Amino acid sequence: MLIGELAERAGTSTRTLRYYEAHGLVHPQRSANGYRVYDEAELRVVREIRALLDVGFGLDDVRPFVACLRAGNASGDVCPDSVLVLRRKLAEVDDYLDRLGAVRQQLHTQLTHAIAHREETCPRKRPSAL
Amino acid sequence: MLIGELAERAGTSTRTLRYYEAHGLVHPQRSANGYRVYDEAELRVVREIRALLDVGFGLDDVRPFVACLRAGNASGDVCPDSVLVLRRKLAEVDDYLDRLGAVRQQLHTQLTHAIAHREETCPRKRPSAL
DNA sequence: CCTTGCCTTGACGCTGACGACAAGGTTTAG
DNA sequence: CTAAACCTTGTCGTCAGCGTCAAGGCAAGG
Numbered sequence: 001m002l003i004g005e006l007a008e009r010a011g012t013s014t015r016t017l018r019y020y021e022a023h024g025l026v027h028p029q030r031s032a033n034g035y036r037v038y039d040e041a042e043l044r045v046v047r048e049i050r051a052l053l054d055v056g057f058g059l060d061d062v063r064p065f066v067a068c069l070r071a072g073n074a075s076g077d078v079c080p081d082s083v084l085v086l087r088r089k090l091a092e093v094d095d096y097l098d099r100l101g102a103v104r105q106q107l108h109t110q111l112t113h114a115i116a117h118r119e120e121t122c123p124r125k126r127p128s129a130l
Numbered sequence: 131m132l133i134g135e136l137a138e139r140a141g142t143s144t145r146t147l148r149y150y151e152a153h154g155l156v157h158p159q160r161s162a163n164g165y166r167v168y169d170e171a172e173l174r175v176v177r178e179i180r181a182l183l184d185v186g187f188g189l190d191d192v193r194p195f196v197a198c199l200r201a202g203n204a205s206g207d208v209c210p211d212s213v214l215v216l217r218r219k220l221a222e223v224d225d226y227l228d229r230l231g232a233v234r235q236q237l238h239t240q241l242t243h244a245i246a247h248r249e250e251t252c253p254r255k256r257p258s259a260l
Numbered sequence: 261c262c263t264t265g266c267c268t269t270g271a272c273g274c275t276g277a278c279g280a281c282a283a284g285g286t287t288t289a290g
Numbered sequence: 291c292t293a294a295a296c297c298t299t300g301t302c303g304t305c306a307g308c309g310t311c312a313a314g315g316c317a318a319g320g
Contacts, residue, residue: 002266002267004265004266033268034268035266036267
């Protein structure tokens with residue numbers, strides 16, 4: 001399987017696949033003419049990467065999952081290193097949820113205040129020119 | 131008040147103040163030697179900008195608030211344009227909270243699955259060299 | 261031979277809010 | 291005279307995950 005086919009089957013671009021390779025996440029063979037050749041296993045790897053990135057992981061975060069898949073496991077998250085990353089990410093998400101909740105609260109308060117004190121002196125809506 | 135003093139009083143850097151000016155958020159006078167001269171009102175403006183950026187606003191978002199302050203209001207959020215931005219941001223935050231909640235749920239599920247299926251074939255922990 | 265359609269390796273662009281220089285002018289204090 | 295401590299404009303770097311050319315090689319069909 002060449003890079004174009006893998007890209008299409010994985011729902012991504014050739015640029016992306018080369019990018020992953022440059023960052024050590026994928027290791028294709030090379031045919032005589034220098035073309036990258038991938039096997040079926042790489043398709044699953046790429047899909048795993050995409051799925052994790054979609055959830056907010058960084059490339060560094062997905063490495064353990066890729067290694068886990070490549071070690072022959074059915075899914076990439078059953079290895080210790082993967083679990084560590086999962087825990088850390090979960091904590092990060094929880095933390096971010098808290099802060100975002102606080103922001104939401106502040107926005108709500110501010111909006112309430114703004115509506116209560118409206119009808120004051122306000123800038124004109126673009127008086128023709130700047 | 132020169133740029134250095136304003137920066138210190140506002141808890142930011144001169145670079146930041148020049149950046150805001152380049153993006154049309156602050157309009158200092160110029161003294162004979164070309165130095166930027168700010169009045170007290172600009173201090174409040176800069177603090178408003180900083181507060182909003184901290185909450186996740188972009189520079190474009192804060193423009194209405196600055197204009198509102200400059201129009202002579204006690205706070206920057208009492209003008210119609212500001213209220214619009216506040217509503218939009220609140221909606222964005224709510225939306226993001228939803229998606230982040232879904233991600234959290236997925237992470238939790240995945241973590242549970244990973245722990246249930248652990249103890250399988252996993253990559254060695256860096257066998258000395260790479 | 262030519263075109264089409266793959267593939268290759270660079271290398272710059274993008275988004276946002278600045279940080280970190282560079283190279284120089286000004287004013288004040290000693 | 292000179293150093294210190296301000297100020298000026300200008301330009302490049304940062305972080306991430308690619309998009310988007312550019313310039314060229316290779317293979318196959320007509």
